[in-house]
Amino acid sequence: MSSAGSVLDPKTSPAFPIAARVTLEDTQLRKNVRHATEVIQNKRARVVGEMPDWQQLRESGSQIRQHTMANLDYYLEEFERNCTKAGGQVHWARDGEEAKRIVTSLVKASGSSEVIKIKSMTTEEIHLNLTLEAAQVHTYETDLAELIIQLGQDQPSHIVVPALHKNRQQIREIFQREMNLPELGEKPQDLADAARSFLREKFLRVKTAVSGANFLIAESGGVCIVESEGNGRMCLTLPETLITIAGIDKVLPRFQDLEVMLQLVPRSATGERMNPYNSIWTGIHPGDGPRNFHVVLMDNARSEVLADQEGRQTLNCIRCGACQNACPVYRQTGGHAYGSVYAGPIGAILTPQLQQLHHAQTLPYASSLCGACYEVCPVKINIPEVLIHLRNKVVKQKGALTAEALAMKTAGAIFRSERRFRAAQRLGRFAETPLVRRDGSGEGWIGWLPGLLGGWTQVRDLREMPKETFREWWEKRGNHGR
């Protein structure tokens, strides 16, 4: 069974090291995550490698997003104007609660007690489904992965491939149980067929849809969704009422910007040259598609992220998930350990900021700062830099009196003086003596360390300090060795 039974809420989730200990014990999950991320990474590397101008594309993507964030108020209002002109209705939500109130009342007003949903991490961020269910509105996830998550009473572990932690056999078991198909086979075709017949009936019956958005286009008031399955297209065209919920960070200035984004997203996200389905809808059109179209623009602490000059680049994210696939930490733990629908490197910087660092303070430390995320990011978000920035905020928040802060202060004082540094080197040699054990060759090794340092010796030895530091050797040798 999944390790994530309840919703992924940063406010109540355990610290990352604790949550990771649980997922690290899940052999099946680790095998699934390793396999899936490797497959996607290799596909990505292949299709990125064939682009001679990939680095220029990344730079363009980065520039477009930086420009947008620097003028976000302007483009949001432009989007509102143009969307309204085209027949859409724009609603503003300060936070998740307000967004959920708006969506719930819009669904009620549509007269439907059911909604079909397109995969949307923004709705997962605010746990929209729980609110709708509580208001007696039944939700049907139509993205295959989200359907697996919903039927399995599970939680998304990846922003692009939410059921990445499940393998085919596990998915088959969920479908057999929840769709009442005891004879279901385990071929991808069998599973896709089962999902298709399960969903088709909903597409044709349910009159109200809820979607997220990949991009909002300011100059046209259009909304863009890219997907692989076509379920999104169904939700955008068949219902009478369409409610799109989007973070305010999703806006792009011009239609032309899609030229860059629609090259960056598919190659980075799924290793495809182009997404199979690219939908852009603009307002309403008589006799074609939904008759009522709403866009809920949600802030939910994004303004606070924008206000932080160094953290701001986090909002440039276009949710491709490439950083998750490349991350050696995510590769071991999977997504649930991050206690948020935004897992992996982007989650480690986005989640704490969306919580304004009231929660999720361990996430900025959930990285070895290896930089693999930055290397693959299609809009060049310097994730290690933001992680370090957030660590600094956490340190300031915790104050100067923690054991770690005191140790760091002492180390800082040592490094500010050659004399103290030399003394510390001597003291270290002396202090470690009781811990040193000789191995067969007479070499000294430490196999146990106290306190926080015990994390090191749980699986690693530490060689004893040499009898002579480099500087002592250098001085003995005399400055004229040659």
Add this chain to the structure above:
Amino acid sequence: MHRQSEVVLQVSLFITCYNDTLFPETGKAVVKVLERLGHSVDFPAGQTCCGQMHWNTGYQADALPLVSRFVEQFRHAEAVVVPSSSCVAMIRDHYPKMAEEIGDRRLITEVAELLPRVYEFSEFLTKRLGLKDVGAYYPHRVTYHASCHGLRNLGLGDGPLTLLRSVKGIDLVEIENMEQCCGFGGTFAVKNADVSSAMLAEKITAVLNTGAEACTACDNSCLMHIQGALHRQRTGVNTVHLAEILANSEKEA
């Protein structure tokens, strides 16, 4: 035989705090290689630490004073050589903005002037001196781990491997997932000990699969991490800094 470079340089060694304390053999090896190539080495005694541990863990205020200390020690250096890729990344990627944060105009200028003369050890050999073969002899099976900061922040690329390929007698074997982090990450190894251990387990498996006697890299911090598990598991496999391989020559073997 190795090619002596035409220019003779006065090289200042920034050994880094942990190499000074824990890996003096690496420092000695750097001195040996540089002197064998005809350059002279000095060691400014007031040097301590680049500030990486503080900076990366979030203790920015404690890291800041180390910028001016570094500049004081090395401002007149012809070239600064550092046998630790992560410390060079710290200096190169963060010192300019740290100097900005301190707000001292002179420091900002001095950092900007000094940075182009700061080299990671293998980078100094391949890029500054343009060498491939430094006349080393090392008759062992060796695998190379591409430390993250050297790989991604410094862009060392094939440089270290080029140097290793020219070593006489070496049996260089490629490791699977060479570019995957070993899981050290400084304080990450203790703050997220379980995840770090899981990452390390994959790296150790990859090292053992090569059948190598030693794993090498341009950064002793990764090697200390890898060595810690290799020793705990009594694998009999060792770690050795690139400089120590290059310092070994046939004459003394």
